[in-house]
Amino acid sequence: MSDNRRELESWTDNQVAAVEVGTAARRALRLLSYDLEPQIYGEQDFIDVVRSVATSGRFASVRVLVQDSARAVRDGHRLVELARRLPTFIELRKPHSDHRSLIEAYLVADERALLYRKQADRYEGFVDVDDPLQARRLVREFDQVWGRATPDPELRRLGL
Numbered sequence: 001m002s003d004n005r006r007e008l009e010s011w012t013d014n015q016v017a018a019v020e021v022g023t024a025a026r027r028a029l030r031l032l033s034y035d036l037e038p039q040i041y042g043e044q045d046f047i048d049v050v051r052s053v054a055t056s057g058r059f060a061s062v063r064v065l066v067q068d069s070a071r072a073v074r075d076g077h078r079l080v081e082l083a084r085r086l087p088t089f090i091e092l093r094k095p096h097s098d099h100r101s102l103i104e105a106y107l108v109a110d111e112r113a114l115l116y117r118k119q120a121d122r123y124e125g126f127v128d129v130d131d132p133l134q135a136r137r138l139v140r141e142f143d144q145v146w147g148r149a150t151p152d153p154e155l156r157r158l159g160l
Contacts, residue, residue: 004128004129004130004131005126005127005128005131006126006127006128007124007125007126008115008117008123008124008125008126008127009123009124010123011037011039011040011123013123013127014037014040014115014117014123014125015039015040015043015045015046017115017127018040018041018043018046018107018115019043019045019046019049020113020115020127020129021107021108021109021113021114021115021127021129022046022049022050022053022107022109023049023109024109024110024112024113024129025049025053025109025110025113026053026056026109026110027053027056027057027059027060027061027110028053028060028061028062028063028109028110028111029050029053029061029062029063029107029108029109030063030064030065030106030107030108030138030139030142030143030146031062031063031064031065031106031107031108032065032102032104032105032106032107032142032145033064033065033066033067033105033120034066034067034068034105034120034121035066035067035068035069035070035071035072036064036066036069036071036072036077036079036080037105038071038072038075038077038078041077041079042072042077042078042079043078044078046079047078047079047082050062050079050082050090051082051086053109054082054086054089054090055086055089060089061089061091062083062089062090062091063091063093063142063146064079064083064090064091064092064093065092065093065094065095065142065145065146065149066092066093066094066152066155067094067095067100067102069092069094069152069154069155070154072155073154073155079092080092080155083155092151092152092155093146093149093150093151093152094149094150094151094152095145095148095149096145096148096149096150098148099145099148099149102120102145103118103119103120103121104116104117104118104119104120105117105119105120105125106138106142108135108138108139108142109129109135110135111132111135111136111139112129112130112131112132112135113127113128113129113130113131113135114127114128114131114134114135114138115127116128116134116138
């Protein structure tokens with residue numbers, strides 16, 4: 001465990017941590033979320049950070065796995081709207097049914113910084129801007145799920 005680790009207890013803690021982790025990214029963000037929690041990932045400060053990462057260069061990548069996008073689509077989530085404007089750099093997918101039982105939630109910047117919650121429906125977790133071991137483990141897990149994930153028809157409908 002690094003000296004940079006801080007415990008999270010509320011949605012405001014998570015909101016601040018998401019911006020902090022996003023700001024640490026140079027080229028890649030990976031987000032696993034149940035429903036894109038608008039109070040965390042829909043806030044303008046976070047959206048600004050995501051836009052900055054996504055447009056930072058041709059190797060930039062923002063990948064988002066969302067289990068249930070219905071509320072995000074219905075409410076016009078800012079991250080979904082940004083992904084529509086920058087589809088080359090921001091991709092949203094739905095995990096394969098084999099992975100729908102994932103209950104954790106996390107955001108990883110490059111392979112170094114992370115926000116992690118063991119249970120997506122709770123705000124308790126931690127943030128660490130310098131934990132490459134844990135970040136790489138989550139990136140490997142994310143990439144496995146991503147490899148079998150599919151574009152979400154709910155999100156695709158927005159483009160019509």
